[in-house]
Amino acid sequence: MASVTFDRAQRLYPGATVPAVNELSLEIADGEFMVLVGPSGCGKSTSLRMLAGLEEVTEGRILIGDRDVTHLPPKERDIAMVFQNYALYPHMSVAENMAFSQKMARVGKEERSQRVMEAAKLLDLEEYLDRKPKALSGGQRQRVAMGRAIVRKPQVFCMDEPLSNLDAKLRVSTRTQIAALQQRLGVTTVYVTHDQTEAMTMGDRVAVMKDGILQQVDTPLNLYDRPQNLFVAGFIGSPAMNLVAAKAAEGGARIGGYEVPIDRTAAGKARGDITVGVRPESWRMVDAEHGLPIKVTVVEELGADAFIYGTSDVEGVPSQVVVRVEGRRAMHKGETIHVTTDPEHVHVFDTDTGARLSA
Numbered sequence: 001m002a003s004v005t006f007d008r009a010q011r012l013y014p015g016a017t018v019p020a021v022n023e024l025s026l027e028i029a030d031g032e033f034m035v036l037v038g039p040s041g042c043g044k045s046t047s048l049r050m051l052a053g054l055e056e057v058t059e060g061r062i063l064i065g066d067r068d069v070t071h072l073p074p075k076e077r078d079i080a081m082v083f084q085n086y087a088l089y090p091h092m093s094v095a096e097n098m099a100f101s102q103k104m105a106r107v108g109k110e111e112r113s114q115r116v117m118e119a120a121k122l123l124d125l126e127e128y129l130d131r132k133p134k135a136l137s138g139g140q141r142q143r144v145a146m147g148r149a150i151v152r153k154p155q156v157f158c159m160d161e162p163l164s165n166l167d168a169k170l171r172v173s174t175r176t177q178i179a180a181l182q183q184r185l186g187v188t189t190v191y192v193t194h195d196q197t198e199a200m201t202m203g204d205r206v207a208v209m210k211d212g213i214l215q216q217v218d219t220p221l222n223l224y225d226r227p228q229n230l231f232v233a234g235f236i237g238s239p240a241m242n243l244v245a246a247k248a249a250e251g252g253a254r255i256g257g258y259e260v261p262i263d264r265t266a267a268g269k270a271r272g273d274i275t276v277g278v279r280p281e282s283w284r285m286v287d288a289e290h291g292l293p294i295k296v297t298v299v300e301e302l303g304a305d306a307f308i309y310g311t312s313d314v315e316g317v318p319s320q321v322v323v324r325v326e327g328r329r330a331m332h333k334g335e336t337i338h339v340t341t342d343p344e345h346v347h348v349f350d351t352d353t354g355a356r357l358s359a
Contacts, residue, residue: 036209122184
């Protein structure tokens with residue numbers, strides 16, 4: 001196994017003026033599950049393909065362990081790639097698909113069979129080894145693609161949105177299986193997804209990218225609790241954080257005629273236009289005299305809790321505000337509720353730079 005290092009790695013496509021990946025510096029520890037996440041076109045897949053040797057690195061370096069692999073061909077990097085579309089050979093059985101790379105590497109037949117059986121046992125594919133891919137479900141095909149990677153016993157797994165072709169229910173169960181499998185194997189894994197829920201539930205750490213630039217890398221919980229800028233704050237979390245335009249006031253933030261308390265650190269730094277972020281679960285309902293008015297438009301009942309989607313006519317408040325409340329609490333469309341929050345739950349950002357001002 002090995003660590004992975006992106007050392008100011010850049011990818012500039014011919015004819016482009018802006019790099020697809022710009023000076024990416026990222027350390028991935030031996031055995032770590034690192035997730036690269038961001039919107040379409042942010043450079044996450046390009047970063048993965050640079051690691052795999054499928055894209056040229058125009059500046060900087062990439063290391064696997066202590067070995068500089070920046071200009072090595074893919075076959076010499078000791079990595080295994082799992083693609084979005086499975087990339088299975090339709091005329092081969094599951095066992096043949098899983099063993100193919102080892103056959104090309106001239107690994108002995110007995111050892112190939114042993115590796116395939118070990119991988120099939122890990123992935124619960126033993127009864128499907130003689131079947132062709134067309135006889136398998138999407139989830140089973142993805143497990144075969146995983147098995148083909150495992151059989152190679154690489155130093156690094158590279159996974160490019162491997163669950164995006166699966167239905168919602170199967171994605172949930174399969175991502176749990178992949179995370180558990182990676183933990184058992186202990187292989188360094190770089191996983192790309194645009195789904196931030198997937199990123200938060202699978203990664204040891206998550207790297208958030210935007211426009212080819214790394215925005216923040218941290219544990220899922222730290223990303224959620226302490227986003228370093230407005231982009232990360234708005235991207236991480238489902239439903240997303242409520243981001244409200246405000247004016248810095250003495251010891252607080254002014255939203256129209258209402259004042260929201262902020263922590264001392266933010267109060268000391270805040271000047272002029274600021275943006276206040278509040279997670280849906282951080283609002284609490286209060287009486288009409290002390291809170292921000294929200295007119296309920298939709299109530300999304302989830303059983304244990306509910307999400308209230310509403311609007312407010314207060315200046316600076318976005319067109320939709322989301323509030324999480326206890327389940328089975330009687331709320332009705334058209335009703336007006338009043339909410340506030342506490343200083344420790346308020347995220348404050350500089351509107352112009354997007355930088356975090358809160359502690």
